[in-house]
Amino acid sequence: MNLTEEQVLALAPDESSKKSGKELANAAKWVSRGTYQQALWGECKGSGSKPYQTQIDTAQLSFKCSCPSRKFPCKHGLGLMILYTRDQTGFQQEVGPDWVQAWLGKRAETAEKKAAKVDKPVDEAAQAKRLHARHAKVTQGAEELMLWMKDILRNGILTVPEKPYTFWENMRKRMVDAQANGLANMVQQLENTPFYQEGWQTVFLQQMVDIYLLLQGYKNIEQLSPAFQSDVLARIGFTQSQDELKNMPGVEDDWLVLAKTCTEDGNITTERFWLRGVNTGQYAMVLNFIVRGQVNSMLLAPGAFIHAELVFYPSVLPLRAIVKSHTALHRELPIKGVQTWMDVAMAQTQAREQYPFSQEAAFVVEALTPLQFNNEWWLRDQNSNLMRIPSYFSAQWHLLALSGGLPLKMAVVGKEDTYLPLGVWHQDKYITV
Amino acid sequence: MQHWNNLVQTAMLGTGKKTISDTDVPSALQAANTLVLQTSSLDKEEQFLQVSALALNYKQAGVQPLHKENILVTIAPSETLPYSNAASSTALTYVLHDQTVALLRYWLEKCKAANAIIPLVHLAGVLEEGKQHKSIRSLVRATAGNRAKWLAEMNTDWSYILKEETTSWDDASLDDRVALIAALHKEKPEEAILLLQSTWKGEDANSKFNLLQALDSSLHACDVEFITAALQEKSKKVKELASEYLLRIPSSPNIQRIVSLITKCFTLSSDGKKINIALTDEVIQALVETGQKVSTDPKDHFYMIEALLRMTPPVELSNYLQVTPTRLLELIEKHAHSSTYKQAIQDALDTFYDATWFEAVATFFPHKFYEEMLTIYDKPTFDAYVLPFLRKQLTNDMPRLVRFMSDVYPYEWSQAMGEEILKYTSKNGYEYNTPYYANAIDKIPASLVPYIAQLEPTDNYGGYYWKNVAVKLQSLLSRKQKINEAFHQ
Numbered sequence: 001m002n003l004t005e006e007q008v009l010a011l012a013p014d015e016s017s018k019k020s021g022k023e024l025a026n027a028a029k030w031v032s033r034g035t036y037q038q039a040l041w042g043e044c045k046g047s048g049s050k051p052y053q054t055q056i057d058t059a060q061l062s063f064k065c066s067c068p069s070r071k072f073p074c075k076h077g078l079g080l081m082i083l084y085t086r087d088q089t090g091f092q093q094e095v096g097p098d099w100v101q102a103w104l105g106k107r108a109e110t111a112e113k114k115a116a117k118v119d120k121p122v123d124e125a126a127q128a129k130r131l132h133a134r135h136a137k138v139t140q141g142a143e144e145l146m147l148w149m150k151d152i153l154r155n156g157i158l159t160v161p162e163k164p165y166t167f168w169e170n171m172r173k174r175m176v177d178a179q180a181n182g183l184a185n186m187v188q189q190l191e192n193t194p195f196y197q198e199g200w201q202t203v204f205l206q207q208m209v210d211i212y213l214l215l216q217g218y219k220n221i222e223q224l225s226p227a228f229q230s231d232v233l234a235r236i237g238f239t240q241s242q243d244e245l246k247n248m249p250g251v252e253d254d255w256l257v258l259a260k261t262c263t264e265d266g267n268i269t270t271e272r273f274w275l276r277g278v279n280t281g282q283y284a285m286v287l288n289f290i291v292r293g294q295v296n297s298m299l300l301a302p303g304a305f306i307h308a309e310l311v312f313y314p315s316v317l318p319l320r321a322i323v324k325s326h327t328a329l330h331r332e333l334p335i336k337g338v339q340t341w342m343d344v345a346m347a348q349t350q351a352r353e354q355y356p357f358s359q360e361a362a363f364v365v366e367a368l369t370p371l372q373f374n375n376e377w378w379l380r381d382q383n384s385n386l387m388r389i390p391s392y393f394s395a396q397w398h399l400l401a402l403s404g405g406l407p408l409k410m411a412v413v414g415k416e417d418t419y420l421p422l423g424v425w426h427q428d429k430y431i432t433v
Numbered sequence: 434m435q436h437w438n439n440l441v442q443t444a445m446l447g448t449g450k451k452t453i454s455d456t457d458v459p460s461a462l463q464a465a466n467t468l469v470l471q472t473s474s475l476d477k478e479e480q481f482l483q484v485s486a487l488a489l490n491y492k493q494a495g496v497q498p499l500h501k502e503n504i505l506v507t508i509a510p511s512e513t514l515p516y517s518n519a520a521s522s523t524a525l526t527y528v529l530h531d532q533t534v535a536l537l538r539y540w541l542e543k544c545k546a547a548n549a550i551i552p553l554v555h556l557a558g559v560l561e562e563g564k565q566h567k568s569i570r571s572l573v574r575a576t577a578g579n580r581a582k583w584l585a586e587m588n589t590d591w592s593y594i595l596k597e598e599t600t601s602w603d604d605a606s607l608d609d610r611v612a613l614i615a616a617l618h619k620e621k622p623e624e625a626i627l628l629l630q631s632t633w634k635g636e637d638a639n640s641k642f643n644l645l646q647a648l649d650s651s652l653h654a655c656d657v658e659f660i661t662a663a664l665q666e667k668s669k670k671v672k673e674l675a676s677e678y679l680l681r682i683p684s685s686p687n688i689q690r691i692v693s694l695i696t697k698c699f700t701l702s703s704d705g706k707k708i709n710i711a712l713t714d715e716v717i718q719a720l721v722e723t724g725q726k727v728s729t730d731p732k733d734h735f736y737m738i739e740a741l742l743r744m745t746p747p748v749e750l751s752n753y754l755q756v757t758p759t760r761l762l763e764l765i766e767k768h769a770h771s772s773t774y775k776q777a778i779q780d781a782l783d784t785f786y787d788a789t790w791f792e793a794v795a796t797f798f799p800h801k802f803y804e805e806m807l808t809i810y811d812k813p814t815f816d817a818y819v820l821p822f823l824r825k826q827l828t829n830d831m832p833r834l835v836r837f838m839s840d841v842y843p844y845e846w847s848q849a850m851g852e853e854i855l856k857y858t859s860k861n862g863y864e865y866n867t868p869y870y871a872n873a874i875d876k877i878p879a880s881l882v883p884y885i886a887q888l889e890p891t892d893n894y895g896g897y898y899w900k901n902v903a904v905k906l907q908s909l910l911s912r913k914q915k916i917n918e919a920f921h922q
Contacts, residue, residue, distance in 0.1 A: 156447025341498035385498035404509035
């Protein structure tokens, strides 16, 4: 395991776990601790009569602990990993005790069973009937949404910011009833337009156009390519079975985890991991939804290299993926980026040719210089071309400190003329910002 | 793109009121645009959406970066000092994570001693800490390097890097002025008094009291005139503090008056082997004139002498009698009331310690701890001197000893010292909490970690409290250990 303490802390489910984990990264708290091959284990003194048994599969970043916490990883798992990153000398190098062996054995057994698992026969007729019924519902919902949008346009969007909450909420709920959750989210985004900001009209109209394109795409789905059909259905809200995806062939490569961004909506935290393939040059975005109180099954450390097989969702522009299998790599690998912003703009234009919906994309650009211009922060390439850094980016001075006025190789994500820095190569090592 | 702006205008007013503009349409879109607008099967709203979809895709697909040739970006000057090593950089990562200023100060001190500068990955983080905490700014200035100066030219929040900050006396807050006076008075007492006098008349009573308190730890002969004038203030608090100060300055008229009386009570025999101590008529008369009641029974007079002796700088007496302090105490030991007078001199030494008395103190008052010995003894001797006091764990002495060892003692404690101090502080969790240990972290040796695990205060609540504090202290010490190791590589 070659994670840094920062990377381990990035795995914590919340701030309090980080704090508790750091407190438990104390040799005095551990009755025993050891490591062997990919396993890391320890017994931690707790409030119970027996110490908690904590075990970690460092290759898969899987945790198990006998404590009653529902958080994942729990503070003991974090504490043990932090302690290991700080000081490996106290960890015995030997085959672990029975409880560690049993857990590792069980994990191997489960993995084998999964691999050998034969799918149950599916009642295709019933499945087709259910799908047909759903399409009927969605079609009806889509027609209502179209009518609602036309009403807005006929009357003008000038008074839209004054619309009551129910105006949006009723249509959003209607889309949920029509089993079109994707459309419901798009209505929600219309409501979330930053009406207090200058230029909200463009943002609102863009979103209206995106919805219209999707509705038209759905209406004429038979005329689209299979990949585009998948895109339209996914955006409408038809989910793709992860088991089906896992049975599909994936892209095997060494991947750099460029960054993890998190957003919270109610009880759901959405983690968005951006990855870049070392050999394929492909970018991937892995989404992970965590409902409060549930176990987080996706643990990728930003800045780390992994060897993984990713399966991409069917799309004309494959980006979203699931991780079929992965193991940690213990070395830095070379990543080649594009040279200029014009390369980025060209790639984005080509993407728009195939995929008319607005979507963020990640890039590695070989040499970008952060600078201030007209009270805004920008990234300048070697041809004096500039793209804007979004105003919510808070590490601009950190970026400037690393740069010193000279260009940096940088990973960014964004669209149109605005790109968010994710990380830079500093002294030949990738660090997230 | 004007075409898009026209469409936004139409959307604002509504397709019911404004027709869809077909002017300013880019030539590439012209044909498709016309086709949409001529399709009569589409209503106006759908025509608008289709035209907008075309325009949006055209606009977004054609986004180009902004080209600007002449934006001047200066290049940061190269560094003259090396960056601190990789291990110290890792240690700093954790220090910044923990947000413990005392540990950061410790790291910066080590970095400065190693003649190195902060690694770039942490520079912005440390500069931000310096912005928050004035106390580490001079260390940040010393270790931030040229890159920080380059950044500070652009970021006013970090301008403290560029020059030593000087607080203007007139504009500074009361807290800042108190700190300034306390520091200046230690180094240049005359200047501090002049500064105080410059605005004294305009200060309110509370400010006067606080500013006067700033002189407490460094009272000096040159303060007498100013403090004597403060006796005329209206504020009772100020007057009481001024009176108390005058009784602590050997050259003040109050003390000199006492000295003039006490010296009349002490006479040496002609062979110098005996000391005679008695109230003379002249002294009795002087005491009566000041309103003191003096017993007519000579047996009670030694109480009066004891009271005077307690307020007399012992060095004045030894000088007056022209004997060494040790000789003076030897002579007093032969006197009938020797224990009373010796105790009075010991108490007077608390206020009027004089370096010339240190041998006498060590011989005659071995059970009393004097902080001033730190300036007289070398480190091993002082450590050997203080350790027995710590081992006694006397409830009355320990708070003062712990304060001294944490705030004044300039070195890291030895293992034995640390064990004794923690034995006491662990039992007094309310006073010695996590911030206390964080602030004293440079004094606490990292080798105490195993000892901390053994400490178990007896009462339940204290035990629970200490457990929490101990975990944090161990964590701090493990960080400190990493810093030490990193800078010794």
